[in-house]
Amino acid sequence: MQSHHLLSSAKRLNPLLFPMSTMATSTTTKDVQLLITPQSCLQDEPVKIQVQGLSPGQVVTLHTSTKDVRGAEFMAHAHYRANTQGEVDVTTMESEGGRYTGNFPMGLIAGMAPAPHVYKYTRFFKRDVENPNKIEASVFDGHLTDQDLYADTREDALASIVHERHYMAPGVQRIPVRYGRVRATLFLPPGDGPFPGVVDMFGTAGGLLEYRSAQLASRGFASLALAFFAFEDLPKTLEEFDIAYFEEAVDFLLKHEKVMKSGVGTIGVSKGGDLALSMATYIPKVKASVWINGCNANVQAAFRLHGSIIPGLQFDLADVEVRDDGVVNVADCMYHPDDFPETIIPIEKANAEFLFLVGLDDQNWRSEIYADMASERLKKAGKANYEVVQYEGCGHLLEPPFAPFSSVTYHAVVKNPIIWGGSLIPHVQAQESSWNKILNFLKNILRYPNVSKL
Template identity: 55%
Template sequence: MMLQASKVRQLCPNYFSSGNIQMMMTSASKDVQVSVTPASCLHDESVQIRAEGLAPNQDVTLYCSMKDTRNVHYLSIAHYKADDSGQVDVNTMESLGGSYASLFPMGLIGTLHPAPSEYKFTRFFKRDVVNPNILELSVYDGHLTEEEVCAPECQKPLASTQHERHYMGPGVQRIPVRYGKVRGTLFLPAGEGPFPGVVDMFGTAGGLLEYRSAQLASRGIASLALAFFAYDDLPKSLEEFNISYFEEAVEFLLKHEKVRGPGVGVIGTSKGGDLALSMASFIPSILACVTINCYISPCNVGMRVGDHLYECLPQHDYQNIFIDNEGALVIRRDVIDPRKYKESILPIERSNAAFLFLVGNDDQNIHSEFYAQLACQRLRAHNYKKWFEVSSYPGAGHLLEPPYSTHCSASFQHTFMLPVRWGGKAKFHILAQEQAWYKMREFLHQQLGSDNELVKEAACDKTTFLKSHL
């Protein structure tokens, strides 16, 4: 049922005019449809969102909604004006406002964020990768705010549909791992293999995060999502690491019959990045290393290699840290130069690996561009013979995730017991995630050996994306 005219007038005071009342009656009487094509896909795939059957030039709000495993509600909205034929095509038309503006085909999905009723500094984690994210897409009459769309008395949508986004492709295997001290989950691609293999790690959020490994396996890469604290019988908090734990993880991966040797790769974000550099420095069978916004020395806790301890960088002195106007802690300006603490610098020049440093230039947590360039300076100074590259993304923040992950510019962080600013401008950050994903996949396939078709697929996906988005 439609709301009474007085209530709609209250919610949308600018909507009523001599023509708009008739427009609302006309559009409500038509067969309005909203569609997502494809209706079900892998999470790293783009979609086409359309609304049809509207009145010519009708103002509408597109609304995207999703709940996580904790029942936290995420949403995004976008304001559009239908064309002369009563259609809205998000792939070709500009949003006039809402969660984003201008042409942004995947904006509704990429800008999902906590609803007004939720704690705004909540970060979306996909814990259950076996089941897809289920999104509801709706179209409403008029340009509504988030609060108006969420209000119990709001008008019913003109049309709604559901869309599924899967992390595991058909035939991908998820295998819990308890191997010696190693704790994690192995994801294997469909097929006989053998496949290039990687160890995949995240940062100080702790626990076990599987969503990137699941997606890598869906794209032909065997991936071990590796926990290193706050999971199962591992230490509950960050403690001094020993390289032997990570050696054992690599040993497990290389022993698997579906993992192609003679070496594997490693991927690490934030704290996981300096762990990845440690592995590349001290484990000869690491042949490809991808870091995402990290230091080049151990942070928080040190790394023990035999009898030697590579000490962590000193704690922040807080002289340049500040709280922004939303109450989030900004750490980027507090740059700790590892060259002043040479005992902490990891000897990456000893590595057998090729290096890909992925950097968000708007990272407000770590001055990651500075550290990535320092790493390359060190490699050049030692005449490093393997391939290495810094790939920087303007406007991207700290949390560079696989494509179409919800952009989180700040979230509560247990290390500081405060919200921490991660940075990133939504549209640039989401586009960077797409580009970095293709870059990383292509790098891993090339460096670890792979079926030619898989390398071609990654390169083809990248070329198609660049032609259609840039």
């Protein structure tokens, strides 16, 4: 898949609807201009990055940086050579060095990693979804290293610009939810609706993450970002879940005046993946389930049903591999579901459609194996209600497009950096492709023709 094909066919919202939160102007030296088009857009949209006014054949370094909510700086840089017209077009031209080489149109955005002065295993977190990511972009004369770019002796940029990437489209509402036991945030698209409802869940990091739900709402879904532990008065650790909690979340969505009543979807990554399967299996109003690099069994915490319990598939910490630099590999720690069949979720009983998204370089969970087991179970039951999509070079953190990507980051629960897997370019391309898959799958199954897509 070529990223520039996505760029040329992207359905963008009107950039004029995104006023810059501060007056962002391009500063130039002589006649050099750095252009990012559009200058303000949604986070999941590609952009075109160009430099004009250079000398023919001039070598330059393009540098981008942003800060997350904690103030940690992430950056990327790439080396280019101007064409005979004195121009650089990142969409069509190849980088000669830096963070990446070759043609990678969104490399300066999605390729950002912790800056040299930041702990190298820092993960980019977006918690303030009502505010855009501000990307500071500059072009410098010569081919500079990342250390050069942060040196006191660095010369001034030839040109600079600020680019904004929004998680919430104009008119999207963010509504904190405290409904019975449910702890969540509801994101609603602009307009009267009704909109298809989706319950959105993450993994063992816990807490409440909102960035995917904000982006789903920007594409036409009423998305409920659902916390299930380590948030407010919810359990602090993964202990035991009750199906009633998730039923209550579904009930909340379906009672909302702007949500379609025909059924909802679920989406979950990692531990959230098996929760998405369980909801589809045991809650009849769940009609579509997106599973991202998860397991086909109920993992770690027991899942209480009405009158029975699905035990949690456990981990064997003796199989943890710790490298000399302290990085942990946990890929082989989880017991095999076949050895504990009572933990396997009987998804063949579900009245729902399934989309399994698999990173073939997932080095956190053996998601390829688990997706194969799940699809085989459905096949043996005579079901055709599933699709498995695999992505070469893609790791565990298969998320919406263009947030800074890292294959190893610190995990607060493990208290060490852990390996997620994935290689920069194929992983970013997988995120672009899978996001379109998710939007189209949910739109088609939940029967809503007006959902915006890339």
